[in-house]
Amino acid sequence: MKNNNFIDLINNLKAEYIFLVLGAIFGIMIAFSNPPFHSNDEDRHYYLAYYYSTGRVSPDTLNKLPGLLIPQNLYNIVSSTQGINYFAGDKISRAKIEEDKKIKLEKDKKIFMSLVTYINPIAYIPATIGIFIGNFINDNPISLLYAGRIANLIFFLIVVFFAIKLVPIFKTTFTMIALSPMVIYQASSVTYDTPILALSLFIVAYIIKLYYQVEQINDKQLIYLLLITFIIHIIKQGYLFIPLLAIILPQEKFVKKNYYWGIIILLVVIYFLATQIWNIYVSSLNLPPFPKFLSDFKYGGDESINIILSNPLEFIYKILMNFITQGKEWLWGAFGRFGYSYTIMNKLILFIYGFVLISVAFLDKGNYKEFDLKTKIKILAVAILGILSIVVGFFVTSTPIGANLVFGIQGRYFIPFISILLLALYNNTFHFELFTRYKYIFVLIFMFIILTFTVIFINKELWKA
Amino acid sequence: MNQEIANVNNLEEFNSDSQNQTALDNVENKRKHPALIIYVAFILIYVGLIIAPKTDFDNDWNKALTKFERAKTITDPNLRQQEFFIALKELNDLKNKYPYHGKLYLNSAYFYFTLGQLDSAIVNSYLALRIGGGGLVNSYDSQAIDIFLRSTLNKATYFFQRGDTISALNTFKFSHNLLPNNPIISRIIGNYYAMYGNLDSAKKYTDLSYIHNSKDIETLYNYALIYKRQGKLDTALIIINTALNANPKHEQFLKLLEQINSKKNEKQ
Numbered sequence: 001m002k003n004n005n006f007i008d009l010i011n012n013l014k015a016e017y018i019f020l021v022l023g024a025i026f027g028i029m030i031a032f033s034n035p036p037f038h039s040n041d042e043d044r045h046y047y048l049a050y051y052y053s054t055g056r057v058s059p060d061t062l063n064k065l066p067g068l069l070i071p072q073n074l075y076n077i078v079s080s081t082q083g084i085n086y087f088a089g090d091k092i093s094r095a096k097i098e099e100d101k102k103i104k105l106e107k108d109k110k111i112f113m114s115l116v117t118y119i120n121p122i123a124y125i126p127a128t129i130g131i132f133i134g135n136f137i138n139d140n141p142i143s144l145l146y147a148g149r150i151a152n153l154i155f156f157l158i159v160v161f162f163a164i165k166l167v168p169i170f171k172t173t174f175t176m177i178a179l180s181p182m183v184i185y186q187a188s189s190v191t192y193d194t195p196i197l198a199l200s201l202f203i204v205a206y207i208i209k210l211y212y213q214v215e216q217i218n219d220k221q222l223i224y225l226l227l228i229t230f231i232i233h234i235i236k237q238g239y240l241f242i243p244l245l246a247i248i249l250p251q252e253k254f255v256k257k258n259y260y261w262g263i264i265i266l267l268v269v270i271y272f273l274a275t276q277i278w279n280i281y282v283s284s285l286n287l288p289p290f291p292k293f294l295s296d297f298k299y300g301g302d303e304s305i306n307i308i309l310s311n312p313l314e315f316i317y318k319i320l321m322n323f324i325t326q327g328k329e330w331l332w333g334a335f336g337r338f339g340y341s342y343t344i345m346n347k348l349i350l351f352i353y354g355f356v357l358i359s360v361a362f363l364d365k366g367n368y369k370e371f372d373l374k375t376k377i378k379i380l381a382v383a384i385l386g387i388l389s390i391v392v393g394f395f396v397t398s399t400p401i402g403a404n405l406v407f408g409i410q411g412r413y414f415i416p417f418i419s420i421l422l423l424a425l426y427n428n429t430f431h432f433e434l435f436t437r438y439k440y441i442f443v444l445i446f447m448f449i450i451l452t453f454t455v456i457f458i459n460k461e462l463w464k465a
Numbered sequence: 466m467n468q469e470i471a472n473v474n475n476l477e478e479f480n481s482d483s484q485n486q487t488a489l490d491n492v493e494n495k496r497k498h499p500a501l502i503i504y505v506a507f508i509l510i511y512v513g514l515i516i517a518p519k520t521d522f523d524n525d526w527n528k529a530l531t532k533f534e535r536a537k538t539i540t541d542p543n544l545r546q547q548e549f550f551i552a553l554k555e556l557n558d559l560k561n562k563y564p565y566h567g568k569l570y571l572n573s574a575y576f577y578f579t580l581g582q583l584d585s586a587i588v589n590s591y592l593a594l595r596i597g598g599g600g601l602v603n604s605y606d607s608q609a610i611d612i613f614l615r616s617t618l619n620k621a622t623y624f625f626q627r628g629d630t631i632s633a634l635n636t637f638k639f640s641h642n643l644l645p646n647n648p649i650i651s652r653i654i655g656n657y658y659a660m661y662g663n664l665d666s667a668k669k670y671t672d673l674s675y676i677h678n679s680k681d682i683e684t685l686y687n688y689a690l691i692y693k694r695q696g697k698l699d700t701a702l703i704i705i706n707t708a709l710n711a712n713p714k715h716e717q718f719l720k721l722l723e724q725i726n727s728k729k730n731e732k733q
Contacts, residue, residue: 057588063680087538116601200553293604294597295567321522327514362504374500400566404524408602425507427500 001027001172015171018444022179023157023187025141026451031149031188033458035092035165036100036142037081038339039189046078046190049114049148053131059118064288067114073106074141086342091463093276097142105139106381115291120278123192123235124156150189156187159198167205168212169366169426170419172439174201176357177419181336181345181454182412193412196236200416203228207245208423210253212368216452217253229267231380233274238393241386242344242416248371248378281345297400304396319391322406333411334418337452339462345454354449363420364439376424383421386415528565533572549576563698567596571605572692574612586616591643613640614649621653630661631678641670648678652687659690686717698725 012185021159037043040214051068060322062067084090121128128149160178164171177183178201188194210217231242251260308315314372335353336345344350372381392414398408435442495501524532529552538546551708560569578614590613597605617640624633634657641650655670655715671687678684685708692701708718 010501041496085538087535088540116604134563238657241546293601294567294594295600296571296603297566297604299600299602303565321520323514324517325520325522328517331514351515356510358470358504359509362500370500373499376503380503402524403527404522404526421507427498427499429495429498430501430504449553 005151007438007441010395010444012166013440014065014445015175015440015443016161018440019164019175019178020157022444022447023160023184024153026179026455027153027157027184027188028150030185030456031146031153033455033462034149034185034188034338035081035280036145037078038092038099039185040193040341042191043082043125043188044143045127045192047075048119048121048368049127049131049190050074052124052128052146053135057121058285059115059287060112061280062114065112066116066118066287066290067112069110071105071107072109073103073112073162075111076156077141084340086339090190091462091464094240096117096231101140101142103140105141105144107139109156114291114321116293117292118282120281121193121232122231123195124190126195132155140411145190149188152190153188156194156198159195163198163205165180165204166202166209166301168209169368170361170364170423172364172443173357173361173422174205174419175443176447177415178359179203179451180353180357180415181273181350181450182334183415184451184454185336185458186339186415188411190305191236194230194420196239197415199228199232199235200239200242203232203243203418204245204268204419204423205281207243209248210246210353211249211254216255217249217416218255222259224397225315226266226270227265229270230239233271234278237275238390239386240268240412241382241389242420243267243308243381245379245420246377247382269375295320299402303401304399307402308396308421315395318404319388319395322391323403324406326409330409330411333409334414337411338458345457349450349453356446357418358422358425360439360443361425362427363431363435364424364426365436367429370427371424379420379424383424384416386420387416390414479626482598507553525555526566527570529559529567530572533576536574549579552709565596567598569594570596571609574616575608578612581619583616583620586612587620587640587643588618594679596645610644612648613644615649617650630657633657645673645675648674648676648681648684651677652681652684655687656683656690659687659694662694664691664694669715682712682715686721689718689721693725693728698729701725 037449038048047068049069051070059066061067062069077210080096080100081092084092108212127148129150131144133151134147137143137147159173164174164178167174183197186197203225206228208220210225225246232239232242244264246267247264249260249263251257254260254263326443331354332344332350333341335350338345389410394409395406407463468505523560532548536545536552539545539548544554553573556569556573556576559566560573561643563569571587574586574593575581577585577589590609593605593609594613596611603684604618617636621633621636624630624636634654637650637654638655643656644650651670652674655667655674658664658667658670668691671684672686674684676682685704687707689704691703691705692698701721705722705725706717708715709722712718
């Protein structure tokens with residue numbers, strides 16, 4: 001009897017609180033287990049976040065090159081953790097990091113680090129705040145990284161907490177997506193992926209909320225939708241299709257039917273506006289040009305587009321073959337690939353996670369009516385076009401001209417589309433009573449096991465024994 | 466609240482409609498339910514992607530490069546060398562087929578460098594630098610220049626160790642002709658001439674180095690050495706003091722300072 005009460009108590013917990021508790025516990029553990037500057041491009045993101053935390057927004061220039069003036073010993077510590085030859089079995093040692101933790105930041109001894117691109121500060125607001133506060137506690141460069149990671153995690157937890165609270169259906173599925181090893185790994189790192197992952201989940205939740213609300217969509221809600229869209233696009237390019245999930249909103253939900261098309265057009269316009277606004281600002285600074293480098297191949301541009309247009313059928317075949325050839329790697333990358341992306345977590349566990357996630361989405365019965373077929377098609381179209389846009393984008397910009405395989409795609413780029421893709425599975429027809437009753441307990445236990453394994457894996461595999 | 470009630474009503478309506486159907490209809494409806502079709506499709510795609518067999522879709526040049534990159538990570542030196550040879554043969558064939566793929570040359574250069582075939586390493590790293598496409602994707606300037614410089618230095622060192630300074634100088638000059646804007650090679654040639662008393666040539670090459678890297682402390686050393694040899698001790702001292710302000714422990718400058726001071730003392 002007591003046991004049943006306990007199970008009922010847990011099951012009565014709301015999904016957002018399960019997310020918050022597991023996300024906080026495992027997020028903190030991963031933030032401190034993950035070797036410093038080992039997440040994807042974390043070194044570069046950290047330099048920028050640190051620079052912004054000093055109150056600077058525009059870059060410095062030296063010898064006609066744009067760049068950042070940052071403390072010499074900060075640069076030395078960060079760069080000493082990079083370029084480790086993982087493939088040859090080399091790893092970073094805990095002893096080295098412990099030694100580095102004793103080094104005080106020497107703010108006055110600066111080094112100039114030239115830049116090839118300059119990412120806007122909005123992406124780094126949470127990490128910047130963390131690093132700024134961290135300065136008052138311990139200004140060692142590694143401690144500052146931890147401060148940035150924790151601040152990013154807090155931002156992620158808050159935004160996703162409200163996303164799960166807001167979304168009227170699919171709370172279990174959203175919780176599982178937000179607690180996936182890769183998502184928590186990225187959320188506990190200094191990177192612009194953290195706000196992207198959080199806000200993309202939030203905007204999907206918000207659109208579903210608007211879809212199901214009985215009242216008409218008011219002006220305030222439209223402004224919120226446009227504002228979140230703007231923030232997502234100004235942080236990172238390439239996610240045009242996520243806010244376009246708004247195409248599922250019924251036209252009757254708008255005060256005037258024309259508003260529907262007006263909003264869809266605005267969502268597209270905002271994409272181009274947001275991606276250009278930072279470029280316009282950087283141009284207005286009249287900085288010297290960013291240095292030009294030699295690439296290992298000739299990439300992209302008109303030549304790539306011409307090749308695609310000259311034989312579209314062959315290009316479609318290439319895309320399909322890329323999914324067959326590289327799809328598995330992209331899946332592992334979306335679920336759990338760590339340590340500069342070189343180390344894949346146990347593949348069986350990742351496979352089980354993916355399989356369970358799809359099945360939970362299918363059985364995640366809600367109290368709201370099912371989407372009609374037309375809406376389901378729209379949902380699938382947004383998700384598939386979004387995923388394709390990334391693959392085609394990389395084909396055009398980052399793949400050697402004439403190559404068959406697309407270069408440079410990492411599975412994590414697809415994470416924001418997972419919630420949309422799975423949304424097409426929402427139904428009230430197929431469900432197990434037992435699962436429906438105890439689904440929160442199931443998610444709690446399942447994700448606890450997956451994340452426990454993740455922490456053990458990171459501790460064991462990313463450090464020198 | 467009203468909203469939830471309304472939606473629950475929707476659901477109840479939906480459920481009560483369902484209850485009115487016969488059991489057979491229910492089974493039929495379930496079979497044709499889009500969610501089931503999508504679920505089955507997702508699972509099939511998911512499992513299909515994971516068990517998909519290896520394809521031969523990759524380009525030959527990328528396969529050769531991947532083979533080469535893998536060979537780099539082999540820890541057993543003999544096995545690594547063996548794999549390198551196989552990869553190199555493929556790379557050399559492919560270089561003729563794809564003369565515009567700079568990375569083929571870069572990897573060949575790397576391989577020749579590890580083999581000690583320094584002339585081939587110099588030429589291939591130079592070709593990699595000449596061919597490379599412009600842009601931000603996978604820039605390899607520093608890698609190619611690194612192999613180019615190391616190969617040049619190793620070859621020159623070989624001649625120096627045998628006392629063949631002329632061949633050493635010619636090695637640097639050959640590399641300088643290939644990359645005339647490289648400040649390190651210009652500086653080394655300048656230093657060579659300064660050491661052997663050809664001060665005009667020393668100045669010419671040091672100036673070339675200074676144009677491309679005015680902050681280089683070794684270039685400043687060349688100037689100090691040249692001025693010292695020309696007897697312009699005060700000018701040399703200004704340069705030495707500037708350099709020592711930046712790095713008070715710089716051994717070469719400290720030694721030069723000592724020499725100039727003792728020379729000055731001798732004069733007095």
